[in-house]
Amino acid sequence: MMSRFSGPASVFLLFAGLAACQPKPDPIAAIPEVAVSRPIQREVTGTDVFTGRFEARESVEVRPRVRGFIDRVAFEDGTRVEKGQLLFVIDPRPYQDAVIQAEGRLAEARSRLTLGNTELTRARRLVSAHALSIQELDQSEQAQQAAQSAVKAADGELARASLDLTFTQVRAPMAGRIGRHLVSAGNLVEEGATLLTTIVSTDPIDIYFDIDERTYLRYTALVRTQQQTPIGGSGSPVEILLHDDVSPTHRGVINFVDNRLDRSTGTLRVRARVPNPDGVLSPGQFGDVYLEGEPRHPALLVPDSAVISEATDKLLAIVGSDHRISTHAVVLGGLYGKYREIHSGITAADEVVLSSLQRVKVGDEVHVKVQPENVADLRSDGGSPP
16 A cells, blocks of 8 residues: 655655755855955155165276286275275386486486586686687587576476376275276286276265156145245155165165256156265165155055056055945045055045955955054054155
């Protein structure tokens, strides 16, 4: 005898009973949660950041002033040298011989001058006694003057020979860091042609950077409204951040601003001079130059990671009073650590979405999780506007 619940009908009733036992989904639990925080209100000093490159304040190419063979290299490559320090020795023997010969010619010329002076004195006495003609007196005077000229010429030759002998010792024309020697002992060097080595000054050192036209116009506007002194004015300070550091470690002063914008790049070249007593900074090294761009002012700051880039627009996701997400177009200011200044587009009471919007979209209802303010990475002076 078959049960009345057997067959397809009984299977349907079984699954229906199981479905009725399953718990219904909680509509509140299905609403996603996003992290939000309100903008931080702080007073900040607007600071622009430019990439700069260090260059030596002075540099010199060391070349020989006389021709000859290198006898000795008298320095260690890459060390600091002082002004007047011996660097190279050129074989001095040919120049010592030239000095001896010049000394001999000078002695001969002086002897002739002595004889000429004696003969001129005698001729004048004889002319007074009417024992010598005027013509012979003139000849004696001419011979004496020629002897004087010969002494001067021989003296000049000796001075030049002595100077050439001095030049066989190549000395540092300035203090600084020397490069490697480019010519070894035994090589022939030519006067003024052969590059022996280079020297660069290191303390102080200069850093050059370029200001873009938009920033330059902003500075000009601040000057017109008397909110800032002209860039490059007396004592305009800069701070320098090296690429291995987390905060600026060197300070300098602007001492040069170019007189026009570069046509090809639309930038203005600026130079700051930086003390470098420990020699940490080297020519060719890069660094970020922090330059005050705006006076101290109140600002609204949000984490820079919360800013959304959409084409040319900058947006922030905001959770409204209805718990739904909307986006606001904003105008960005400077970067202060990990925080970005917002010039317009939000208020201090807005709840800014910090977490990713990959799970939600504009118009979705969300739960908010308020994150406390964390200003550990907030600088009071910031970076350049985007």
